[in-house]
Amino acid sequence: MQEAAPIDCDVHPAVPSLSALMPHLDEVWRDTVVRRGLDELNTISYPSRSPLTARADWRDDSGKAATTPQALATQALAPFGTRLAICNCLYGAQSLFSEDLGAAFARAINDWIVHEWLDHDDRLRASIIVPMQNPELAVDEIERVAPDRRFVQVLLLADAELPLGKRHWWPIYAAAERHGLPVGIHAGSTYRHPVTPVGWPSYYTEDYINQAPAIQTQLTSLVAEGVFTRHPNLTVVLMESGVSWLPAYLWRLTKFWKGLRSEIPWVADPPGSIVRDRVRLTLQPFDGPPDAAAVMRLMEHIGSDEVLLFSTDYPHWQFDGLDAIPAGLDPGLARKIMVENPLRTYPRLQPTTRPCPGERREETVA
Amino acid sequence: MNVDVLNRSGVPPATASKVGIADCDVHPRPAGAGIGGLSKSLYPYLSKRWQEHVESFGVIYRQPWEKGSAYVKGQPQACRRDAWPPGDMPGSDLGFMQKQHLDPNNVVLGILNPLTSGQGAQNPELSAAMTHATNEWQVAEWTSRDSRLRASVVIPYEDAVASVKEIELRAGDPNFAQVLLLSRTAEPLGQRRYWPIYEAAAAAGLPIGVHAFGYGGWPITGSGWGSFYLEEMVGHAQAQQALLISMIFEGVFERLPTLKVVLIEAGLAWGAALAWRMDRQWAKLRQETPHLKMLPSEYLRRNVWFTTQPIEEPEPREHLAEAIDWLGWDRVLFATDYPHWDYDDPLHALPIRMTEAQRRAVFLENAKAVYGVE
Numbered sequence: 153m154q155e156a157a158p159i160d161c162d163v164h165p166a167v168p169s170l171s172a173l174m175p176h177l178d179e180v181w182r183d184t185v186v187r188r189g190l191d192e193l194n195t196i197s198y199p200s201r202s203p204l205t206a207r208a209d210w211r212d213d214s215g216k217a218a219t220t221p222q223a224l225a226t227q228a229l230a231p232f233g234t235r236l237a238i239c240n241c242l243y244g245a246q247s248l249f250s251e252d253l254g255a256a257f258a259r260a261i262n263d264w265i266v267h268e269w270l271d272h273d274d275r276l277r278a279s280i281i282v283p284m285q286n287p288e289l290a291v292d293e294i295e296r297v298a299p300d301r302r303f304v305q306v307l308l309l310a311d312a313e314l315p316l317g318k319r320h321w322w323p324i325y326a327a328a329e330r331h332g333l334p335v336g337i338h339a340g341s342t343y344r345h346p347v348t349p350v351g352w353p354s355y356y357t358e359d360y361i362n363q364a365p366a367i368q369t370q371l372t373s374l375v376a377e378g379v380f381t382r383h384p385n386l387t388v389v390l391m392e393s394g395v396s397w398l399p400a401y402l403w404r405l406t407k408f409w410k411g412l413r414s415e416i417p418w419v420a421d422p423p424g425s426i427v428r429d430r431v432r433l434t435l436q437p438f439d440g441p442p443d444a445a446a447v448m449r450l451m452e453h454i455g456s457d458e459v460l461l462f463s464t465d466y467p468h469w470q471f472d473g474l475d476a477i478p479a480g481l482d483p484g485l486a487r488k489i490m491v492e493n494p495l496r497t498y499p500r501l502q503p504t505t506r507p508c509p510g511e512r513r514e515e516t517v518a
Numbered sequence: 519m520n521v522d523v524l525n526r527s528g529v530p531p532a533t534a535s536k537v538g539i540a541d542c543d544v545h546p547r548p549a550g551a552g553i554g555g556l557s558k559s560l561y562p563y564l565s566k567r568w569q570e571h572v573e574s575f576g577v578i579y580r581q582p583w584e585k586g587s588a589y590v591k592g593q594p595q596a597c598r599r600d601a602w603p604p605g606d607m608p609g610s611d612l613g614f615m616q617k618q619h620l621d622p623n624n625v626v627l628g629i630l631n632p633l634t635s636g637q638g639a640q641n642p643e644l645s646a647a648m649t650h651a652t653n654e655w656q657v658a659e660w661t662s663r664d665s666r667l668r669a670s671v672v673i674p675y676e677d678a679v680a681s682v683k684e685i686e687l688r689a690g691d692p693n694f695a696q697v698l699l700l701s702r703t704a705e706p707l708g709q710r711r712y713w714p715i716y717e718a719a720a721a722a723g724l725p726i727g728v729h730a731f732g733y734g735g736w737p738i739t740g741s742g743w744g745s746f747y748l749e750e751m752v753g754h755a756q757a758q759q760a761l762l763i764s765m766i767f768e769g770v771f772e773r774l775p776t777l778k779v780v781l782i783e784a785g786l787a788w789g790a791a792l793a794w795r796m797d798r799q800w801a802k803l804r805q806e807t808p809h810l811k812m813l814p815s816e817y818l819r820r821n822v823w824f825t826t827q828p829i830e831e832p833e834p835r836e837h838l839a840e841a842i843d844w845l846g847w848d849r850v851l852f853a854t855d856y857p858h859w860d861y862d863d864p865l866h867a868l869p870i871r872m873t874e875a876q877r878r879a880v881f882l883e884n885a886k887a888v889y890g891v892e
Contacts, residue, residue, distance in 0.1 A: 348760035400787030
């Protein structure tokens, strides 16, 4: 393996159709699917035919992309010489209104990922899909699959019913911390509220662009509620929501922390230093300045060479050809982003702790 | 803010009080006590019917409290502790404001943004009556008594018909410099229900000012209500990003190329990053919004301005100058937010290196150009 072979922290295997999950659902839920006519769970966060949802040259004859590990290996791993890739399956289990149905689909997706993806390519790792409808059920799912060390992260969506810093969610963070799993917060909504603080937008374009402000408000909640204070070993990864907003956001957050810290006395350190220590962001969609010469100025504003993690966001269309690394990025920093930062962020990716593929799977995953 | 701000950059203060400045965010409020946030000193401008309504029911907004706003503030009325005139509310006494702020800071142009004017009240007719009364009050008790001050036309923006009527009533009146909306609306501000407001403002040659806060009823995040005032204050930046995204992608500035929008009290350093993100995503998704004829960032840099307070304070301070380089120095309007707690002192805010032209633009010339004031 090339020493510089990158680690891709955000790829999206697609559930080809709901029928693919049927073998992983209990009988009562299979019955529900059939009798009640449950349809596909693709959400409006990624409309199937939208140009962004899958790059045109990555779609197969049916118009879908990333439906097999072979396609992913050929299109997303081989071209970049990728050594490891983290699968973040975006299929709407979290948006179902029934807590039990949500839990059933989260289980099915995780088992499907193991059987159809992780078992077929030892370069693949995955995030644990959890039923965001109910933290107790979410913790159950983490406990169920965490012994399989190919699960390297817990995945949440940017918008839920309650802000992600609130005590409601803390059992999930405790479980993640216990198992050495970062919590990834990925673009997308459960649509319990409008995606903006001013109501529902008209266009998909607005929904997608608003994922960056949405994840900013979640970061405020995590900092203000003291999640990082209470969970000193927890890392949070903000995924597919841009990076260039971070400096100005931290300037504002830090200013209001100075003015209002009596309201949140448990936040003893300046938010900027908390975030630079404990929060990571995936690279794509890169939203830096169009002028390549200004990209390193932005990196200086970000103020740390450790916060960015390489991602292609495959099969979402964020760049053409092989241009996953933004022009203007210093080669030394690019290397950190591609290799060192992901290894430091995800304990389970480190070679010393990496077991053989499939290890312990049989005894831990139903 | 009520905290000591270190000037580690060693750069001298950006302005001296000898230089006249524009303050694009000054908050007057009617003197005296009242009911449901409506001071009785506004009664002379309000019909008997609405006086009686308020006496019986108060003013009800889309939030829990009979008095005050959703989150517990950092200090009483969210105001500077030294800005209370004897026996009354901050911002209620012109003489006190002149002596504490306008005179010593040499404010030559002050834009009045009243925040307790009934905007966003649940009852649309009451909202229309209160905003009309507030406009009458601004002229009678403020702009007619201090020629440095210009009023904002406050409108019941959830009712476009009533809003247009109020804007048309004020068109051509030099007492008024802009039409004022609050940012937290019932729907994103680019949507069609608000277009008549923009058409009327553009026809009257008045910029649209959008000030942080409001009562749209939606949580301050896309994920529900946060716990803290801090989250609301930081969140105004995200709320204004959302409304700006909406106005741009709905094509408001394509329909009304001369419309000016001033985003007030929600930060400015995020402007360039949002512009980059919008351009990059629109490049892939533009099929959805074929009515846009320019890059989203080009509308932003043609039609939108940002007030400075609360100014971002990076370490080192030079990063702020670069963020403004990326946004454009012609987009930036100085504001203090007097008399609120997070007031930016013109002597100490913006301790960054500026050329003389940049300094004059930010502290005065941009505001004169946007508001058409000589």
